[in-house]
Amino acid sequence: MDASEKKFRILEAAEQVVSEKGLSDATISEIAGAAGLADSVIYQFFKGKQDLVFSLPISHEEEFFTSLNEHLKGIWDTESRLMKILWFYLRYSDTHPQYSKILYFDCFSSVNFYRSAGYASIRRYARILLECLEQGVREGKFSREVDTVLVRDMILGMMGCEIVQSIASKTIDATAADVEDMMSLILSILRPRPETEENKVDKILDAAEKVFADKGVYRSRVLDIAKLAGVSEGTVYEYFGNKEDLLLSLPDRHFRRYQEGLPEIFEIRSPVLKLQRFIKYYFSLFFEKQDFLKVFLVQIQLTRRFYETEQFNFFVQFFDILQSIVEEGMADGSFRPDVNPMVFRNMFIGTFNNLTLRWFIVHGDRHEDKMRKIEEVAELLCSAVTNTQAQPAMTGSTEYVLDGKGGTV
Missing domain, CATH: 1.10.357.10 (Tetracycline Repressor, domain 2)
Structure with missing residues (x-):
């Protein structure tokens, strides 16, 4: 038996034993026994039990990404590609329940995993997901206003919750069956919304707040505000006569909305x-x-x-x-x-x-x-x-957010 076959058998045995008993209760001897090898052979390849388990994502890497690339061949539409990327991750979890159980309950639950080579393998999938979102933004299919990194994290978190429920609480039979409902939520976040006059004014005022806060009013230029808002300088003057009018419109906007929100506090x-x-x-x-x-x-x-x-x-x-x-x-x-x-x-x-x-x-x-x-x-x-046909999107909250210590203000 050559070294590569020994390592493969160790990883296969670890997946079987740890999925049943968990990382803390499984022993090197049990894994070695399931692999048909001596305990000492495991230490030829891995530093210990944790290092072995954290290497499992690497052992799945080639199969996972080769198959994912095959599924993505010929899919050029960004929304269809995004759906396939999600579906494949969920489907792989459904068809590899032992690995998924270890990944979520034994790897993600350890702070040390986030500094391991196994986590780097997980991040490779996250990059593919992010690249798809960014491609949609470049093509104009997804909104430029959306933080694609945040949306990526939302998607990964949502899929993680689905997988954990499927494995642990058994409330979901097959996570891949929910992919259409997931995509419905995701696309509602990503798709550009028609720009209204109110939205355009809000963009200008948001940009003004940022520029004034960073540079001070007198060092700020209307051109800087226009660039940040993504509009022409002339558009700013169309809504606001001069820089001082723009400045005074800031408290007007906020306090009007605070006042409008008072009845619902x-x-x-x-x-x-x-x-x-x-x-x-x-x-x-x-x-x-x-x-x-x-x-x-x-x-x-x-x-x-x-x-x-x-x-x-x-x-x-x-x-x-x-x-x-x-x-x-x-x-x-x-x-x-x-x-x-x-x-x-x-x-x-x-x-x-x-x-x-x-x-x-x-x-x-x-x-x-x-x-x-x-x-x-x-x-x-x-x-x-939100049903955008029934009501306009919320522009500016009347809620009170967290202060620096986590309380409400």
């Missing part, structure tokens, strides 16, 4: 505003308890036993309110009638998981404007379900 009637409030409330709960967040993300939510406990039932019940908001919006026409509430819930949970995992674990809480990102997430999640 204590009694929210709009399903869209209810959804925005729920999203920000959920983020605020964990931001106030960041130690619990770190424990919950990887040590609780990505452990097999959690899905067999009463605590998991509490977690699911917490999201019943989200489902009721979506159903209310579908009933009154605020949300599209074809929204799958369960898939949307997975998009929300997956987005939260991926974003906070990146903020606090993978990148070690590096500086990032988290308040602005949460606003963006709330807007994207609302746009995923």
Whole structure:
């Protein structure tokens, strides 16, 4: 038996044993026994049990990407290509349940995995997904206003939630069957929206806020604002007589919207505003308890036993309110009638998981404007379900966002 065959048998045995027992309970001796080899042979190829398990994504890499490329051949339409990329990932998980169980419950649940060569293999798929999104933007099929990296993370998180549910709670039989409902949400986020006069004014004012904040009013030029807003300098003057008018329009816009939103602070009637409030409330709960967040993300939510406990039932019940908001919006026409509430819930949970995992674990809480990102997430999640024919998209929230410590202001 040559070295490559020995290594293959070790990896195959590890997948079998660890998928059944988990990384913490499986032993090197059990893996060696399943491979028909001595324990010492494993150490010729791997530093230890964790190194062996973290190498499993690499062992699947050639099969995964060769097959993915075959499936993508001849698909040039960006939306069709995006759907195939999602479908293939889900289908691979459905047809490789042992590997998927290890990937989500034994790899993603360890901080060390994010520094391994196995994680680099996972990131290769993420790059393919991002390239497809960016291609759609270049072709004009997807909005230039959307943060493609954020949307990619939302997609990966949503698929991850679907896979975990399929493996652990058995509430989903085949994740690939939900791909059309996923695409419906994703395309509602990505597709360009018709530009209205109000949207154009908002773009100019948003750009003005950024330029004035960075340079100060007197050092700023209208041309700089126009470039950032993606309009001509003449368009800025069409709406605002001069730079001072533009400056004074900033508080006017915000305080008008704050005032318009006052009646709904204590009694929210709009399903869209209810959804925005729920999203920000959920983020605020964990931001106030960041130690619990770190424990919950990887040590609780990505452990097999959690899905067999009463605590998991509490977690699911917490999201019943989200489902009721979506159903209310579908009933009154605020949300599209074809929204799958369960898939949307997975998009929300997956987005939260991926974003906070990146903020606090993978990148070690590096500086990032988290308040602005949460606003963006709330807007994207609302746009995923909003019925644009029934009402205009929300432009500027009347909600109050997180302060620097995670509270509301």
